[in-house]
Amino acid sequence: MTDLVLRNVRLPDHLSAVDILIGGGRIEAIGPGLGDDVAAPVQEGGGALASPGLVETHIHLDKAGILHRCSLCHGTLAEAVSETARAKAAFTEADVYARAEAVLRTAISHGTTRMRSFVEIDPRAGFRSFDALLQLRADYAHAITLELCAFAQEGLTNEPETYAMLDAALARGADLVGGCPYTDPDPERHVSMIFDLARKYDVAVDFHLDFDLDAAGSNIPHVLRETEARGWGGRTSIGHVTKLSAMAPGEAEAQCQRLASAGIALTVLPATDLFLMGRDAEQLSPRGMFAAHRQAGTGLLATLSTNNVLNPFTPFGDVSLIRMANLYANIAQAGTPGEMTTIHGMITTQAARLLGAPDPTLARGAVADIVLLDAESPAMAVATVAPALWGCKEGRPSFARAKPTLFDPS
Numbered sequence: 480m481t482d483l484v485l486r487n488v489r490l491p492d493h494l495s496a497v498d499i500l501i502g503g504g505r506i507e508a509i510g511p512g513l514g515d516d517v518a519a520p521v522q523e524g525g526g527a528l529a530s531p532g533l534v535e536t537h538i539h540l541d542k543a544g545i546l547h548r549c550s551l552c553h554g555t556l557a558e559a560v561s562e563t564a565r566a567k568a569a570f571t572e573a574d575v576y577a578r579a580e581a582v583l584r585t586a587i588s589h590g591t592t593r594m595r596s597f598v599e600i601d602p603r604a605g606f607r608s609f610d611a612l613l614q615l616r617a618d619y620a621h622a623i624t625l626e627l628c629a630f631a632q633e634g635l636t637n638e639p640e641t642y643a644m645l646d647a648a649l650a651r652g653a654d655l656v657g658g659c660p661y662t663d664p665d666p667e668r669h670v671s672m673i674f675d676l677a678r679k680y681d682v683a684v685d686f687h688l689d690f691d692l693d694a695a696g697s698n699i700p701h702v703l704r705e706t707e708a709r710g711w712g713g714r715t716s717i718g719h720v721t722k723l724s725a726m727a728p729g730e731a732e733a734q735c736q737r738l739a740s741a742g743i744a745l746t747v748l749p750a751t752d753l754f755l756m757g758r759d760a761e762q763l764s765p766r767g768m769f770a771a772h773r774q775a776g777t778g779l780l781a782t783l784s785t786n787n788v789l790n791p792f793t794p795f796g797d798v799s800l801i802r803m804a805n806l807y808a809n810i811a812q813a814g815t816p817g818e819m820t821t822i823h824g825m826i827t828t829q830a831a832r833l834l835g836a837p838d839p840t841l842a843r844g845a846v847a848d849i850v851l852l853d854a855e856s857p858a859m860a861v862a863t864v865a866p867a868l869w870g871c872k873e874g875r876p877s878f879a880r881a882k883p884t885l886f887d888p889s
């Protein structure tokens with residue numbers, strides 16, 4: 480039975496506008512004029528682009544919106560880690576919930592329907608952030624699928640309590656586990672310990688990796704070895720990986736081929752990479768962001784994501800994935816329609832694959848996670864930072880935004 484008619488919308492592969500019939504949370508049919516005789520509520524699309532719901536593969540809801548509590552002097556990664564560590568000791572559960580909720584609501588209003596958030600669990604954060612985000616995950620399940628990655632930001636081998644706390648969080652409902660080998664005195668052991676937890680709970684792993692611009696000293700080989708030894712292909716992902724942008728083109732391509740064949744996905748975090756990298760350059764500062772879309776030929780599964788909002792890692796942000804895609808395209812000098820269509824895929828279809836979610840391509844039978852973008856194509860949505868006008872999660876409307884009205888002198 481049809482619950483909702485989405486009328487007069489544009490799909491990338493259709494020349495003219497179509498209607499989308501939605502029932503039981505899924506797309507029942509797509510075609511021109513389908514909604515004319517159906518007795519169901521109608522959402523007029525006004526010719527907007529119907530896109531799969533946007534998917535955020537890497538964000539930190541727990542430490543969003545703390546900029547005013549931190550001092551930023553150098554804008555380096557080390558400063559961001561230490562300032563955030565200091566601030567999080569004072570987090571309360573209500574405080575984390577309020578900040579994370581504000582970001583989540585904004586993300587929903589920009590068309591995001593699925594999200595992976597890291598949540599720091601260690602002796603300073605305790606379980607306060609985790610408890611807040613567990614509640615948030617439940618409270619907003621009607622509008623967004625939120626998965627929580629129990630995350631060791633500040634090391635494991637140097638702080639054994641953190642390992643036990645991650646274990647407890649996984650037992651209590653964390654969806655996956657993540658680590659940050661570059662802050663650990665023993666990066667390889669750190670990676671192995673995260674995999675131990677992943678195997679114990681049969682969950683995915685996600686690492687913050689290779690976050691500097693020295694081409695040497697990559698942790699990719701160890702993550703590759705562990706992924707292959709434990710059969711974790713398709714459930715391992717890595718974020719940042721700015722080292723790849725410092726490697727010679729052939730070397731970076733060879734690494735991407737190895738990642739692809741091992742089933743390891745990569746998330747680029749344009750705003751943070753651009754803000755924190757290359758701080759020692761006095762002129763011609765490097766971009767420090769890996770242009771992963773150029774590696775499509777290697778089969779690498781690549782996405783782009785927000786990472787941080789209004790904190791020492793990224794003192795900017797409106798949690799709009801379309802804006803982040805535009806930023807990525809600009810930094811990566813990706814301006815052709817084909818490239819920008821690929822980049823739209825990095826926040827939709829590819830991002831859903833990274834999270835192990837069903838293919839979100841809008842087709843009969845697909846889950847009805849849909850966002851209407853004020854653009855004529857995915858490429859133009861990226862090029863123009865197209866506003867999200869309306870969205871639904873499993874067929875339930877989740878937000879609407881009116882187009883601006885301009886007043887002329889009459």
Ligand SMILES: [Zn+2]
Pocket residue numbers: 537538539597687718786
């Ligand atoms: Zn991150």
